Amino acid sequence: MMQPLMTNMTSSGNLTLSIVIPVHNGGESFRHCLDSLECFAAAAEITIVVDGGTDTSEELAQAFSQTARAQVLKVPQAGGPAKARNLGAQASHGDILFFMDADVTLAPDTLEQVLAAFDRQPQIAALIGSYDDAPGASNFLSQYKNLFHHYTHQQGSEEASTFWGACGAVRREVFLAVGGFDEAYRYPSIEDIELGYRLKRAGHSIHLCKQVQVKHLKRWEAFNLLRAEIFYRALPWTELLWRDRQFVNDLNLGTSSRLSILLVYSLLLALVGSFWWLGALGIAGIISLTLLMLNLPVYQFFLKQRGLVFTLKVVPWHWFYYCYGGFAFAIGTLRYHLFSKRNVPKTQLSQA
Template identity: 65%
Template structure:
């Protein structure tokens, strides 16, 4: 009996001025057992010598003189890869020593599997509140989602090389870190391919989030383009951030805000606001229990206003993104 050939894994990392986090990323790959067949680093117009750090760790380095975005960088790395499986990770994450083995096993056990994604772990690298909140919320969202995924994820996602290249790779029109990975996932699903969320494949995110950087990324690089993508592909499935609870929470949050504003003229609306706030809290109680379990009562209490703000700007971005999509279609 002939045993099936062992799958070859190529790790691909786009980097633009990766700093200390990038060194931690490469250090974690150096400790991987088994090791990947190759590590390809695409230096996307970096000016801090990240490509030299990659050379120091023995990675194959490709350089782009002017930054073109992670989609372009990942595509360049994919075309140069030798592996059967392309394992994309971000330059600001670290992997566990067994991550490569988990990826290889998943594809070996499921020949029909086209792609898989992992999640952030529950111990983010940056210690400030917003970084902990943002990354823990991401962890919670993925860990409570269905294993049949509808999107891809570039921070920790693997795909069969022949399928990736056959679909044309990432859409390079996304010039910043945006939703190029989600867009690829939608094309995978529309082509009939299987994507699996592997909840035990987790990476540590080292990124520091501040108020401005968080809101800018969430609204302009994620929510707005994602809305337009949803309408383009008519992809309204209950996946990750698009579940029924999230939709109802957006409605309740706006009802709460309108009620509070109306209370300036008619105090009776305070009772309406209280009821809507209570319903919003109960609807998301599982989320707040998660944060309470992970970080304690006071942390969970601080999460609530940020979580409700998330529904506010998410709902607003959906309306604006919808208007932009309609305008672009009508006047194309």
């Protein structure tokens, strides 16, 4: 392990910034991530935490550290991104901790925008950005998922209600004071959302800075997308929502999304009912038209970005997203009220 760097990226307000990246079997995406960091290597403190794994991620990180003067921490057995990020934060020294995933790349102005935001708004404790509108993987699901994420963040309230670990920054003293990420989350899940809720509960402000953008390289296929969306996000997020009562009208929890879930299930009931009563097909048509109109801004965005054919493929996936999201919310609600009425333990970080 190399000694921590003391040469950090600085802003006009003399804030210093440290980059923290957890990686577990990062593959080729991690290589591209490191390539995007090269131009910041001389100015920023970079801490890479290799969280177990069986591929060449550690070798890539070590080779990068020789030329970029980054420090590499190794966790022999994978403990999850929450634990890895906490270790990286403890080993870093910047006033601002910038967390990024190993499958994203920085834009030339990403870090400059981060520091500028903290300079302009000394009252904010943290900020999050978004994915850009040019995802790295070219297949339909990857383009759809990442563009939808971009759209959601670009339309969100600038007074954010949560944190985001793929492209998020927080004042180090605040991060340590609230206890860092909850290490009870052993897999990439909602550890960043949970941290955001604690930050808000402690009275801190989180800013959604829409100019801060990174490129997501992950390739989504149906199986890994549904597994991540349902088991790693929707179910634990539902339980967290009930635990903290954070039913805010923002990002994925907007009023239109909730209404769309009700409409999708009404549509399914109408289609099933049409086997017994043909008039239900007319009701299904009205519901479908209502769904289209309610989500028209989303489809206009996709039409502008990728054209008509792509947008026509988006619509059924988007409605399916509401379908499995609503189902996961119902199951998560039931599970919480029957089995999980407890507080998830939070790991407390000592001031380093």
